[in-house]
Amino acid sequence: MSLDPAYLEYPKRREGMDHDLYTPSPMPSRKPVAWPGGKPVAVTLLVNLEWFPITPEDKPFRAPGHMVTPYPDFRHYTAREYGTRVGFYRLLDAFAKAGATATIAVNSAIAERYPSIIADILNAGHEIIAHATDMNATIASGMGEDAERAIIAQARDTLAQAMGKPPRGWQSIARSQSFDTPRLLVEAGFDYMCDWVNDDLPYLATTEAGTIVSVPFNHELSDRQMIAVQQHSMDSVAQQIEDALDWLKREAAQYGAGRVLPFTLTPYITGLPYRMDAFEALLGGLAKDDATWFATAGELVDAWKPQAG
């Protein structure tokens, strides 16, 4: 038994990455960044607002949170709808109470089906970014560039119609991209993408069509990972976010450099009655802390970009 000799060849074994999307950037080599008002820690809340057709598709893959049982899966179809009509409004109210602004990554089907939600988000001062068309519109290598470009364009155009201007940011379903995605996003006019989880701070990615800012939203700091996957309570989640804030404040003080604390929320996970009190207490604590600045993805990019060098 032996392996193909090519298995022991390493054509990309070189200094730097094994791709050309971005370059290495070890934290100690970076210039410190500062946030508006001298706040040490930008808190970036992101909510995934999604519509799951009751007819799931598996190409290129079935989205997390999608239908589970044989058709018709009333259980999951309606539980996800609960998130949109009830849970999301609990989140909006909680944000308002705490004075927090958030980034809402919206399937464009939401804008078509429930246009009043778009107005409710914008009137509250939150930012909308594009998040594919619906939860059947997953992206991965092998689906074909045209099909992917069509999803991006339809999501952008539908949201632009509802918002009055095109969204500046993008997040893929399950953060899943193909090798083409960053270039297609540049070609579609997006300023930033929120899929990569390899950093604490924004950084610049380069494609054949130009550059795009990558805004990391750590997938581990999310209700999906902590509650749905790891089965932690909201009390534990709150403690973990507080521990993260404490650490980032210490680092910010030690290095005189701004830090970012991301937290990704799902209406049908956090927006349940028994989780909301603990979530509101967490949010209230974050709001009360003098160190924090609630930033949308766009505000973070606008503060970061002039300092990037």
Place this chain on the structure above:
Amino acid sequence: MREGEKDPGLYDFRPYRDRTRLEWPDGKKVAVWVSPNLEFYEIDPPANPHRKSWPKPHPDVVGYGHRDYANRIGHWRMAEVMEKHGFKGSVSLSVALCQHHPDVVANANDLGWEFFSHGIYNTRYSYGMDEAQERAIIEDSIRTVRDATGQTIKGWLAPALTHTPRTLDLIAEYGMTYTCDLYHDDQPAPVHVKSGKLVSMPYSIEVNDHYGFFVYNMSPREYADTLKRQYDRLAAEAEASDGPGGTVMCIPLHSYLIAQPHRIGPFEDVLRHIAADGRAWITRSGDIADHFLSHGGYDAVAADAARYAKGDA
């Protein structure tokens, strides 16, 4: 190993009772070694017919990005905390990191960390390799680490824990003295190899941060508490007058996990706890192997085991 047999014949039976006591320097009780896995995962690796690398079509943005976090953010945060509390790393190294991120490797080397090989990439598996191919990755590992750090590797942890029946014989033949691939004891022990002397160095799957967070789904504070309990128990057993003497505790880490902002604080408490206790020999894997081989440990353990050998063994 005895390929194809029910018992691979890796080592002798030696129960956790009536053992000749192992002694660590200065009367310390637990040899504690911290093992950061400094790794590189390829974004588009070739397929190994025996194991898939990424669960998704390439690029697996979340899987790849998560691991890349280590080299941009995690390593630096973790190394600073370790240094603050006096813990040197024993690095399980994807040796291609010497090419991709020489600054990470140089930083670890400057801090006095030891390197052993964890293969070329953590996306290239040993399954299916013939002997010449396996020799090639061993020779590549020795040469690459020596060129980058001046160190001669003494140990091995198979890339992504993928082994062949030849692995242990080969690394011993190349002069390595320990393997981190066997999990049968809380003390070092001889491994049966065709040539040389090879020691099984207690690494740990159970208190590995990856297991803690993704198999047992622990919160950061639960994982920290787990490590403190692991340490306290191993220290107490080592101290007991009828105990086995010196024990070993490894803390295997991946900075893309432990150095996330919500985890590093509770982890720092673990290092503080162990450093303040006074019973720990805070050391490196190669130093444990050296001591075990040169201070009678290897022979004492072999003699213990001989008491349980069957007549025809």
